[in-house]
Every structure is written in structure tokens, then in C-alpha cells.
Amino acid sequence: MNRPVLWQFTASHYNEKARWALDWKGVAHVRRSLLPGPHALKIRRMTGQTAVPVLVLDGRAIHDSTRIIEALEQAYPDPPLYPREPAERRRALDLEEFFDVELGPMCGDWRSTSCCHIPTRWSRCSARRAAPRHAPRGAGLFPCCARR
């Protein structure tokens, strides 16, 4: 099997969740960082939508951190990420859903608004480890970052 490839943003909690899962399971993989904005072209071609993380596992492009973890649990059962006992497993899945749906979007909003006060922070943190040729363009892509 080829090494799984994680298409990601470096600064994103959903992407961090996928990275944690891969690391917890000790799965050797390749990380490919994308610049927010231009990322959409590539990711849409791969998955029909634009959000990352996307994991290419055994030739299949899987999007959504929860679905990525499900696929990893099947492909690499040990060590498990979810409890085996059904009630505990249900509780873990409910907690995951809560953090993804309720808390996750608020963290994203907070990051965007706090970065808007500092002209280059957003572009720097988004472009970090994206293809170096894209990094200088980051600030131009986010006009909301201009100092007021």
C-alpha cells in the first residue's frame, strides 16, 4: 500500500484532529499543506467539495475528519481511537460531534476575527509550510487583513 497522503491546512483544528489520529496510530504518511483559497481547485477535483483535511488512503480520497478517523480505525485497528465498549464508544462519538459541530466553528470564527487585527498574521499562519512559491501571495489573498 502507498503511504497515505494528508491534504491539509497547517493552522486548523479539524486538520490537527486528523494529524493526531494518524500520529496516535503510528501511521507513516505524507502531509501536503495547501494555501487557503487556491486549495479549493485541487480539493474539489479530488472530493467534489472544498474542505480539508482530506486523506488519500489506498487510492481513495476521504474528506471530513470524522470519516477519516472511521477509515483509519478500519485500516489500522490497533491502537484503537474509540473505546470498544458500546456505551463508552457512543459517548466518545457524541463528544466528537459536539466539539466538531458546536465548538469547532466558534474556534474558526475566533481565529479569523483575532487575526484580522494583525495584517500578516493570518496569511503567515495559513501559508506556513504551504508551497513556498505561494507564501508571499498570502497577504494579497486576504484583504480583510489590512490594518485599520
Ligand SMILES: N[C@@H](CCC(=O)N[C@@H](CS)C(=O)NCC(=O)O)C(=O)O
Ligand atoms: N467537518 C469538517 C470540517 C472541515 C473544515 O471546516 N475545514 C476548513 C478548515 S478548518 C476548510 O477546509 N475550509 C475551507 C473550505 O471549506 O473551503 C471536518 O471535520 O473535517
